[in-house]
Amino acid sequence: MVTVSPLYPLKFYPILKQKVWGGTKLNILLNKNAQGNVGESWEISGVEENISEIQNGPLKGKTLKWLLENYKEKLVGEKVYKDFGNQFxxxxxxxxxxxxxxVQVHPDDFLAKQQHNSFGKTEMWYILNVEKHGKLIVGFNQQMDEKKxxxxxxxxxxxxxxxxxxxKKGDAFVLKPGTVHAIGAGVLLAEIQxxxxxxYRIYDWDRPDTNGKMRELHTDLALKAINFNPTSSLLHYSESKNSPTHIGTTKFFTMNKLVLxxxxxxxxxxxSSFTVYMCLEGSAIIETxxxxxxxxxxxxxxxxxQLPELKFITNSASFLEVYIP
Structure with a gap:
């Protein structure tokens, strides 16, 4: 074990992803240094070949993987480290x-482990901005079965x-594995997963990718993953100020909103885990x-x-607050 300095609130360099469907809002509205059609900004990632790198403080330049290997439960919490080890x-x-x-679907833990030796994908969405006629696709509009x-x-x-x-802005959704879904044009959102x-891509609007080729569909794998039963995805919450508002909880994470x-x-x-704050509006100084x-x-x-409390210094800011229950 190398000698390590005390931990502190950590910011990471965004990992920007060019997408055939991407736009310019990440640059214009969220101040990312994004050139071209950037569809995604991976804010904190432990995905192989997409490991986040710290951009602030004494540990600047170190990776999330290095952090886990050297700080272990001090970074993520005892239970989380026991369950996940050095995988964020x-x-x-x-x-x-x-x-x-x-239009796509994600596998659950069992199918993902069986097919890809990976975690499944439960996710939540929080709508940051939506243009007129912007929409989401969630599930089917009729009783559906495999034959239909x-x-x-x-x-x-x-x-x-x-x-x-x-x-509308402020809507939040939980997307369980097996739910057929798509984000519509004109939507900017935060995603936690x-x-x-x-x-598994099941339909791509007959659209070529950035290289002019049709993207692969995953029909057979999707069929194994799809849940044909009706599902409710919209999360209902009543927003309060200056204390956390609970939006939703899955067995993998809890999402609150903090409006200050x-x-x-x-x-x-x-x-008992790490906590992540995604700033939706305004700004604040976070002090330990x-x-x-x-x-x-x-x-x-x-x-x-390992940090027991934070002080937010602000007169106007809002955040998503995420942790593992």
């Missing part, structure tokens, strides 16, 4: 859909059976006993598990 369990993103994303689905697929009628939802990059109009002391003693860091709209910060 969650992936945090901002997503800008200039065009419709492909395969018939629609063979007749190229997938769009006809999809459930389209009108949305299990650490997985496994996606004044300075706030946030006690993290009862949270030994460190302070500014976080602005579009930025994300990881608070190590």
């Amino acid at each position: 369990p969650l992936l945090f993103k901002f997503i800008d859909a200039f065009q419709d994303l492909s 689905y395969l018939q629609a697929l063979s007749e190229n009628r997938i769009p006809e059976i999809l459930n389209s939802l009108a949305i 299990q650490t997985s990059d496994i996606t 109009s004044k300075n706030c002391l946030r006690d993290l003693e009862e949270i 006993d030994d460190f302070s860091e500014e976080i602005k709209m579009g930025e994300t910060v990881l608070i190590p598990a």
Whole structure:
């Protein structure tokens, strides 16, 4: 074990992803240094070949993998480290859909382990910005079974059976594995998910990729993953100010919203994991006993598990707060 310095609120360099459906909002609204059609900003990632690198403080330049190997439960918490070891369990993103994303589905833990030796993909979405007519696709618009689905697929009628939802800023959704879904054009959102990059594409609007080729569909794998039962994805919550508002919980993570109009002391003693804050609006100085860091709209910060409390210094800021229950 090498000698390591005390932990503090950690910011990481965004990992920007060019996408055929990507736009310019990550640059214009969230101040990412994004050139071209950037669809995703991976804020904190432990995905192989996409490991986040620290951009602030004494540990600048170190990777998330290095952090886990050297700080272990001090970074993520005892239970999380016992369950996941040196694999960071969650992936945090901002997503800008200039065009419709492909219609897709994700496997659960069992299928992902069996097929890819990977985690499954449970995710939550929080809507940051939506243009007129912006929508999400979540599930089917009718009672569906495998036979009806395969018939629609063979007749190229997938769009006809999809459930389209009108949305607004502040809406939040949970997407369980097996839920057919797509982000519609004109939507900017935050996504929190299990650490997985496994996606089964079932329909891609007959659209070529950035190289002019049609992207692969994963029909057979998707069929193993799809849940044909009706599912409810919209999360209902009543927002409060200057204390956390619970939005939703899965067995993998909890998501709250924290809207601040004044300075706030946030006690993290009862949270047994790391905590992540994604800044949705405004800005704040985050202070611990030994460190302070500014976080602005579009930025994300990881608070190590060993830090018992934070002070937010602000007169206007809002955050998603995420931790493992």
